[in-house]
Amino acid sequence: METYRRQSEILLADLKKQGAFSDQKALLSLGVGIGNDYLKELSKKHADLAAQRASLATLMKDDHPKMQALDREIDSVKKNTIQEVAAMTSSLRVKEASYQSSLRKLEESTHKLPAMEKELFALERVAKVGQGINLFLLQKRAELSINKASVLANVQVI
Numbered sequence: 001m002e003t004y005r006r007q008s009e010i011l012l013a014d015l016k017k018q019g020a021f022s023d024q025k026a027l028l029s030l031g032v033g034i035g036n037d038y039l040k041e042l043s044k045k046h047a048d049l050a051a052q053r054a055s056l057a058t059l060m061k062d063d064h065p066k067m068q069a070l071d072r073e074i075d076s077v078k079k080n081t082i083q084e085v086a087a088m089t090s091s092l093r094v095k096e097a098s099y100q101s102s103l104r105k106l107e108e109s110t111h112k113l114p115a116m117e118k119e120l121f122a123l124e125r126v127a128k129v130g131q132g133i134n135l136f137l138l139q140k141r142a143e144l145s146i147n148k149a150s151v152l153a154n155v156q157v158i
Contacts, residue, residue: 052070
């Protein structure tokens with residue numbers, strides 16, 4: 001959670017800088033990692049628009065109406081991306097704080113358990129493992145006795 005939050009904060013700072021957004025792969029990986037389909041879609045749309053602009057830039061000047069319309073669309077996608085990453089970052093902060101709070105509560109309750117209860121839990125685990133092994137061995141013994149009986153039944157004394 002903390003890793004995604006940090007990654008989103010770095011991307012948000014990069015997106016807010018003036019100029020073209022350079023790290024499409026990081027944006028796409030953040031969208032995939034968190035499972036945000038809208039962010040993945042925005043990333044792909046931005047990449048497509050940037051590719052269109054690059055191909056048109058060889059044929060047209062920046063003041064051409066098609067180039068200006070494409071620039072406005074790229075700016076719109078970038079603004080939507082900034083809003084989405086900002087919302088996701090704040091959501092991740094809240095989730096992280098919630099998880100940290102839950103973790104602290106669990107750690108406090110664990111420390112409150114007396115040593116005897118901890119030992120009892122450990123012994124119960126050992127007993128359960130022993131029971132599982134015993135059951136497994138009993139099943140194997142039954143299988144072997146069936147195999148032995150089937151081998152002896154097929155043998156004839158001459």
